[in-house]
Amino acid sequence: MNGRKLKNLLYEQVARIGKAVSSPKRLEFIEVLSQGEKSVEQLAVATDISVKLASAHLKGLKAARLVEGRREGKNVYYRVVDAQVAEMWVMLRALAEGRLLELQAAMKEMVSHPGELAPMGGKELLAQAKRGDVIVIDVRPEIEYQTAHLPHARSIPLAELKARLGEIPKGKPVVAYCRGPFCLMAIEAVGLLAKKGIKAARLEDGVAEWRARGLPLANDR
Amino acid sequence: MNGRKLKNLLYEQVARIGKAVSSPKRLEFIEVLSQGEKSVEQLAVATDISVKLASAHLKGLKAARLVEGRREGKNVYYRVVDAQVAEMWVMLRALAEGRLLELQAAMKEMVSHPGELAPMGGKELLAQAKRGDVIVIDVRPEIEYQTAHLPHARSIPLAELKARLGEIPKGKPVVAYCRGPFCLMAIEAVGLLAKKGIKAARLEDGVAEWRARGLPLANDR
DNA sequence: CATACGATCTAATATTCGTTGGAATGATTG
DNA sequence: CAATCATTCCAACGAATATTAGATCGTATG
Numbered sequence: 001m002n003g004r005k006l007k008n009l010l011y012e013q014v015a016r017i018g019k020a021v022s023s024p025k026r027l028e029f030i031e032v033l034s035q036g037e038k039s040v041e042q043l044a045v046a047t048d049i050s051v052k053l054a055s056a057h058l059k060g061l062k063a064a065r066l067v068e069g070r071r072e073g074k075n076v077y078y079r080v081v082d083a084q085v086a087e088m089w090v091m092l093r094a095l096a097e098g099r100l101l102e103l104q105a106a107m108k109e110m111v112s113h114p115g116e117l118a119p120m121g122g123k124e125l126l127a128q129a130k131r132g133d134v135i136v137i138d139v140r141p142e143i144e145y146q147t148a149h150l151p152h153a154r155s156i157p158l159a160e161l162k163a164r165l166g167e168i169p170k171g172k173p174v175v176a177y178c179r180g181p182f183c184l185m186a187i188e189a190v191g192l193l194a195k196k197g198i199k200a201a202r203l204e205d206g207v208a209e210w211r212a213r214g215l216p217l218a219n220d221r
Numbered sequence: 222m223n224g225r226k227l228k229n230l231l232y233e234q235v236a237r238i239g240k241a242v243s244s245p246k247r248l249e250f251i252e253v254l255s256q257g258e259k260s261v262e263q264l265a266v267a268t269d270i271s272v273k274l275a276s277a278h279l280k281g282l283k284a285a286r287l288v289e290g291r292r293e294g295k296n297v298y299y300r301v302v303d304a305q306v307a308e309m310w311v312m313l314r315a316l317a318e319g320r321l322l323e324l325q326a327a328m329k330e331m332v333s334h335p336g337e338l339a340p341m342g343g344k345e346l347l348a349q350a351k352r353g354d355v356i357v358i359d360v361r362p363e364i365e366y367q368t369a370h371l372p373h374a375r376s377i378p379l380a381e382l383k384a385r386l387g388e389i390p391k392g393k394p395v396v397a398y399c400r401g402p403f404c405l406m407a408i409e410a411v412g413l414l415a416k417k418g419i420k421a422a423r424l425e426d427g428v429a430e431w432r433a434r435g436l437p438l439a440n441d442r
Numbered sequence: 443c444a445t446a447c448g449a450t451c452t453a454a455t456a457t458t459c460g461t462t463g464g465a466a467t468g469a470t471t472g
Numbered sequence: 473c474a475a476t477c478a479t480t481c482c483a484a485c486g487a488a489t490a491t492t493a494g495a496t497c498g499t500a501t502g
Contacts, residue, residue: 003405004269006327010403011245013324014317018243023490024232027239040449048225053491055450060489065320074448074499081320088316095309096235099286099302103234106227182231184224244460261479274461276480281459295469295478 020064021092025049026057029078033067034086034208035140035179036147037079086208093181107181122215125175125203126151135174136203139189148207148220150177158185161192173199180206241285242313246270247278250299254288255307255429256361256400257368258300307429314402328402343436346396346424347372356395357424360410369428371398372439379406382413394420401427 021027028047032038038046044054058078061067066085069076080086096103128134129152136153138145145155156164158178168174174193178185186202193200207217242248249268253259259267265275279299282288287306290297301307317324349355350373357374359366366376377385379399389395395414399406407423414421428438 007249007403007405008245009327010324011248013321013327014248014314015243015245016321017313017317018239018241018248019489020239022236022239022243024229024236025490027232027235028228050492051449052493055448056490059450069449071449071498074446076449084316084319088312091309091312092238093235095305096238098305100234100237103231106230106234182228184228240459246460271462272479273463276478277460280480292468292479295476297479 016064017066020061020066021088023057023060025053026061027089027092029054029057029061030066030080030085030089031179031182031208033078033080034089035144035206037070037077039075039077041075043078083211087212090180090208090212097181122205122210122213126215129153129175133172135168135172137168137174137176137189139176139178139185144179146219148211148217150207150210151216151218153177153218158189161189165193165196165198168193168198173201175201175203177203178206180204180209237285238287241282241287242309244278244281246274247282248310248313250275250278250282251287251301251306251310252400252403252429254299254301255310256365256427258291258298260296260298262296264299304432308433311401311429311433318402343426343431343434347436350374350396354393356389356393358389358395358397358410359399360397360406361399365400367440369432369438369440371428371431372437374398374439379410382410386414386417386419389414389419394422396422396424398424399427401425401430 021030025047029043032043032046040054040058041051043058044051047054049057058067058069062069062078065081067078068081069078071077097107125134125136129136129150136150137156138149138153139156139158139161141157142155145153145157149155154167156167176186176189176193178189181204183206190200190202205213211217211220242251246268250264253264253267261275261279262272264279265272268275270278279288279290283290283299286302288299289302290299292298318328346355346357350357350371357371358377359370359374360377360379360382362378363376366374366378370376375388377388397407397410397414399410402425404427411421411423426434432438
């Protein structure tokens with residue numbers, strides 16, 4: 001019976017995927033890349049590590065076929081191979097949130113920021129946004145907005161928010177979102193809006209979570 | 222800005238789940254435990270490692286809250302914490318199958334056994350089984366059958382199949398299933414049946430895959 | 443062609459992980 | 473209470489991994 005050898009082989013292959021997602025930085029890479037392609041340096045900056053280390057981690061992710069690279073001039077741009085990868089990230093995070101108390105505690109600390117309202121649910125938000133009852137703003141860099149964004153959302157990157165406050169219709173509540181539950185940009189945006197007297201709430205979901213729920217996206221590529 | 226520290230913390234927590242599924246043996250544990258609870262020794266035997274090593278791996282899985290143990294007399298029985306864990310296993314395997322050529326090759330070798338028919342699809346099989354047009358047999362140990370099994374399936378453990386051939390209605394095609402795509406029992410069963418002149422096919426899915434597809438199960442706890 | 447720049451490769455080190463053997467613990471049985 | 477069995481803890485070794493620095497490669501630009 002050589003069944004054991006074969007089994008070992010099979011599980012080892014799956015474990016390659018597991019190994020790829022066993023490092024915090026690689027997971028962060030997957031989340032950032034789920035928003036659209038990025039160069040090695042952009043990734044290194046976004047995750048606060050050296051370019052060399054980023055390159056090494058990307059090599060690992062590439063070996064597991066979770067990401068792929070494309071050279072354009074001097075830069076190599078990486079992206080997740082397909083939406084299934086982003087889905088796995090969403091699932092892993094959900095799994096972790098559900099069972100790791102430490103993570104729940106950290107999340108709590110994160111969302112306990114001033115001037116924040118309760119987060120809203122998916123379809124309800126969609127309907128309100130369509131009617132114009134709420135203003136949905138995407139505070140990620142504009143390039144990520146262009147790759148895919150929530151329906152009826154307008155792009156106002158966090159860095160420009162202060163200067164572009166005038167674009168936001170007065171008297172309407174604002175919902176801000178960014179890359180997902182672990183991203184801090186929407187939280188900052190809500191804080192800023194609240195300070196200016198604008199009613200604002202944070203949507204925890206990013207496009208990956210939105211897609212994983214089967215909800216529609218705009219400009220999706 | 223202490224956002225970086227917080228982020229590191231968050232991703233580290235998720236990576237704990239990743240680490241837990243980065244070892245072939247631990248993945249195999251999850252698959253076996255998805256069929257129902259097992260003692261440490263049973264797991265060690267099933268995966269062909271020492272009891273000590275099995276215990277160590279279980280410790281890791283327990284730390285990530287993927288499994289939990291229950292002492293009953295001299296034995297400690299482990300089980301997956303909830304169905305979400307089994308779902309993750311199904312997803313990881315699907316992900317791996319989709320992108321790792323080595324795994325596809327290994328799978329091919331595995332299913333290239335004599336006397337096998339093409340696998341069938343879910344709802345179609347359900348309907349045929351209900352009408353009695355096909356006989357569905359569950360060749361796992363009976364205890365696993367009792368925990369959950371496919372609708373209209375009867376339990377004939379692989380070890381007893383030879384002696385219980387008489388229970389199978391003549392003239393009808395048989396579909397055998399076991400723990401899932403990586404499990405060899407159904408393949409062996411099909412080989413044995415074919416040798417006896419009984420038309421038999423293997424269903425790749427196990428209960429975890431079946432459940433992940435949203436299809437109904439019998440006796441599900 | 444020389445230079446600059448982004449990215450990768452190689453080598454080296456520190457750390458972690460898988461694995462094994464021996465001792466300890468918890469629970470049952472005589 | 474002694475003996476036994478299943479499991480876990482502890483210590484130790486080798487293998488694999490993360491991280492860093494220096495050298496190298498591919499591409500664009502002067």
